[in-house]
Amino acid sequence: MTIGVKTVHRPDHEVSYLRATVKGMALTFSHLFRPKVTMQYPEQTSAPDWTISNRWRGTHRMLTDEQGRSKCVACGLCPQICPANCIKLVPGEDEEGNRYPLIYEIDEFRCVFCGYCQEVCPEEAIHVGVHYENAEYDRDRFVYDLERLCAQTHPVSTLWDPSDPKGE
Amino acid sequence: MAEELVKLTIEGVELSVPKGTTILEAAKQAGVLIPHYCYHPALPVAGVCRMCLVEVEKTPKLQIACATTVVEGQVVKVFSDQSVKARESVLEFLLINHPLDCPICDQAGECELQDYVFQEGRARTRYSEFPKRFNPVEDFGPDVLYVPNRCILCTRCVRFMEHAAEEEVLNVSERGDRAFIGIHPDKRLDHPWAGNVVDLCPVGSLLSKDFLHRARAWELDKTASVCTGCSQGCNTNLDTRNNMVVRIQPRANTDVNRYFICDHGRLSHRWMNRGDRIEAPLLSHGHELTAVDWDHALDRAAQIIKGCSGKGVALVSPGASLEALWLVRKLFTGLGLTGAFRVERVKGESPLPGVPGLALREERAPNATGARLLGYTETFDEALKTVEDASLVVVLDDALTGVSAETLARVPNLIYCGTVLPDAARGARVILPLANVAEEDGTFVNRDRRVQRYFQARATPGMARPAWWVLSELLQGLDRGESAGVAGDVFDVIAKTEPAFAGLSYGALGAKGAVLPDQATAGARA
Numbered sequence: 001m002t003i004g005v006k007t008v009h010r011p012d013h014e015v016s017y018l019r020a021t022v023k024g025m026a027l028t029f030s031h032l033f034r035p036k037v038t039m040q041y042p043e044q045t046s047a048p049d050w051t052i053s054n055r056w057r058g059t060h061r062m063l064t065d066e067q068g069r070s071k072c073v074a075c076g077l078c079p080q081i082c083p084a085n086c087i088k089l090v091p092g093e094d095e096e097g098n099r100y101p102l103i104y105e106i107d108e109f110r111c112v113f114c115g116y117c118q119e120v121c122p123e124e125a126i127h128v129g130v131h132y133e134n135a136e137y138d139r140d141r142f143v144y145d146l147e148r149l150c151a152q153t154h155p156v157s158t159l160w161d162p163s164d165p166k167g168e
Numbered sequence: 169m170a171e172e173l174v175k176l177t178i179e180g181v182e183l184s185v186p187k188g189t190t191i192l193e194a195a196k197q198a199g200v201l202i203p204h205y206c207y208h209p210a211l212p213v214a215g216v217c218r219m220c221l222v223e224v225e226k227t228p229k230l231q232i233a234c235a236t237t238v239v240e241g242q243v244v245k246v247f248s249d250q251s252v253k254a255r256e257s258v259l260e261f262l263l264i265n266h267p268l269d270c271p272i273c274d275q276a277g278e279c280e281l282q283d284y285v286f287q288e289g290r291a292r293t294r295y296s297e298f299p300k301r302f303n304p305v306e307d308f309g310p311d312v313l314y315v316p317n318r319c320i321l322c323t324r325c326v327r328f329m330e331h332a333a334e335e336e337v338l339n340v341s342e343r344g345d346r347a348f349i350g351i352h353p354d355k356r357l358d359h360p361w362a363g364n365v366v367d368l369c370p371v372g373s374l375l376s377k378d379f380l381h382r383a384r385a386w387e388l389d390k391t392a393s394v395c396t397g398c399s400q401g402c403n404t405n406l407d408t409r410n411n412m413v414v415r416i417q418p419r420a421n422t423d424v425n426r427y428f429i430c431d432h433g434r435l436s437h438r439w440m441n442r443g444d445r446i447e448a449p450l451l452s453h454g455h456e457l458t459a460v461d462w463d464h465a466l467d468r469a470a471q472i473i474k475g476c477s478g479k480g481v482a483l484v485s486p487g488a489s490l491e492a493l494w495l496v497r498k499l500f501t502g503l504g505l506t507g508a509f510r511v512e513r514v515k516g517e518s519p520l521p522g523v524p525g526l527a528l529r530e531e532r533a534p535n536a537t538g539a540r541l542l543g544y545t546e547t548f549d550e551a552l553k554t555v556e557d558a559s560l561v562v563v564l565d566d567a568l569t570g571v572s573a574e575t576l577a578r579v580p581n582l583i584y585c586g587t588v589l590p591d592a593a594r595g596a597r598v599i600l601p602l603a604n605v606a607e608e609d610g611t612f613v614n615r616d617r618r619v620q621r622y623f624q625a626r627a628t629p630g631m632a633r634p635a636w637w638v639l640s641e642l643l644q645g646l647d648r649g650e651s652a653g654v655a656g657d658v659f660d661v662i663a664k665t666e667p668a669f670a671g672l673s674y675g676a677l678g679a680k681g682a683v684l685p686d687q688a689t690a691g692a693r694a
Binding site: 092 | 270271272305382386387
């Protein structure tokens with residue numbers, strides 16, 4: 001049994017796409033004569049009227065002391081505060097009896113970039129960074145170990161200051 | 169004779185306490201914790217830290233609560249402006265030379281200095297331009313490190329060594345701001361009970377080398393347990409982190425160990441985390457062992473037991489719970505049972521002289537008394553000679569050290585229940601994996617016939633289950649009992665059926681345990 005299909009006959013000016021095309025192209029081409037708002041990323045990463053905020057919270061960076069060792073003392077506060085449970089820390093003791101992290105790993109995939117680790121760090125060692133380019137060929141590469149965290153060079157994030165809420 | 173009571177008011181709470189009580193102890197009863205460092209209920213009062221200063225009405229000066237006894241009609245103000253200000257000043261003095269290295273200090277999180285400074289201390293220092301005193305870390309003994317910088321000179325450790333351990337190794341050397349805890353130049357802090365100074369230290373000045381950097385205090389879960397080191401049955405807390413027991417601390421029980429445990433018990437926690445455990449029930453197929461599920465294993469075990477007649481031998485461990493020992497005995501209903509165990513003995517007790525009746529005992533097992541009360545005898549070697557003639561042999565968590573595989577290979581029906589699988593037990597027809605003491609609930613009976621409960625601190629590995637579950641399921645399969653839902657079910661049946669344990673109940677044992685009545689022991693001995 002066939003289904004009864006009702007055919008609607010519309011007037012030509014309603015059916016033709018010509019009018020809509022011309023209208024659309026007119027809008028497109030009118031943009032050629034307007035001021036540019038885009039940026040040539042990745043060649044260009046900031047514009048005179050736009051830079052990334054220094055409060056941007058991106059992938060982490062571990063700060064180091066003058067000898068190039070990480071400032072981390074393995075106190076365990078960042079894994080404790082981390083809401084995403086993405087920091088793995090195993091403390092150890094070096095030759096001088098100082099506490100230091102034997103293993104310090106951050107899973108950047110799990111991280112929610114809340115910045116609590118930076119806020120809680122008593123040694124100002126771990127920071128979230130002003131950095132957002134994170135392409136890798138391998139998922140495993142997103143678990144940053146201590147060496148990699150120390151080797152990061154991007155600027156670190158400035159945390160929100162309640163006494164200066166707008167960062168002025 | 170009724171004790172003479174004194175009525176007083178602490179922080180607006182009226183209470184009556186026995187004459188001679190200190191204000192600090194009375195305040196505890198009123199629900200007020202007066203901050204203190206040098207005071208410890210197990211040590212003589214020193215009154216050196218000045219932290220417990222409180223205002224007592226009608227006395228001109230503030231009083232130290234730890235050394236002031238209550239007086240009729242006294243009105244104590246713990247949190248008045250004057251006393252809070254005094255304690256704030258004391259804390260400021262303590263912090264002048266304190267390194268504030270909480271991030272790397274093992275005590276952080278359970279530090280009384282941290283707590284009280286947070287509670288009543290100043291927010292900022294007024295001494296920032298002066299350098300802090302610095303002394304290097306000292307090695308005091310086999311398990312104790314001394315970090316002088318963090319020390320607040322409460323002298324608890326000095327008094328413990330003098331009055332409890334009665335071995336005067338520590339003192340306060342130098343004076344004034346140079347003072348530190350000194351150790352006898354020719355001696356080390358190697359008393360068998362010396363580890364207690366680490367617990368007594370209110371700050372992170374005395375540290376356990378065993379626990380150094382292993383965990384932060386806030387990561388630990390504490391579970392009430394009983395020490396398995398000897399027959400004394402000291403009450404302990406098992407501190408676990410990520411399902412690993414990382415530390416054993418004493419749990420206060422004034423009837424057994426007061427506030428202390430010996431170093432032997434303190435350090436014996438590695439075995440609780442061992443990885444080479446039996447993780448599934450195993451059945452023997454020819455010379456092969458096959459992992460099966462519990463239903464199969466228990467069915468097979470029940471079949472084997474049903475088919476047995478004649479003599480039976482149970483080789484049990486005095487480290488097994490009372491419940492497990494009783495259930496094993498019940499497996500042999502209708503068979504002639506020889507129940508035997510062996511105890512590791514180490515010559516010479518190591519007492520803590522300041523606490524009468526407390527020592528590291530020669531008998532290094534927690535439940536030998538319980539095994540004896542249930543009719544097991546210390547005749548392991550004799551019993552082992554008779555296993556060949558036995559129709560059924562059940563081994564309960566004995567490590568079978570020194571037992572040759574050939575001896576057990578000649579046993580027709582061997583059931584091995586245990587935590588790890590010794591080579592000698594590979595010939596068993598059924599192998600049932602059990603939980604160890606940190607992984608199950610249960611009870612031990614110590615040498616003073618005190619029945620004490622211990623609790624599960626970590627998860628069992630694989631399919632291992634507590635002995636009370638395994639054996640009660642097995643007995644249900646034999647129609648000789650009901651399967652137990654919790655360890656207490658088994659205990660309550662023991663209390664009903666065993667005259668020695670009459671009148672006890674698992675729930676009523678509580679955290680402190682209960683001593684078995686005298687006539688019961690007389691009956692058991694007879």
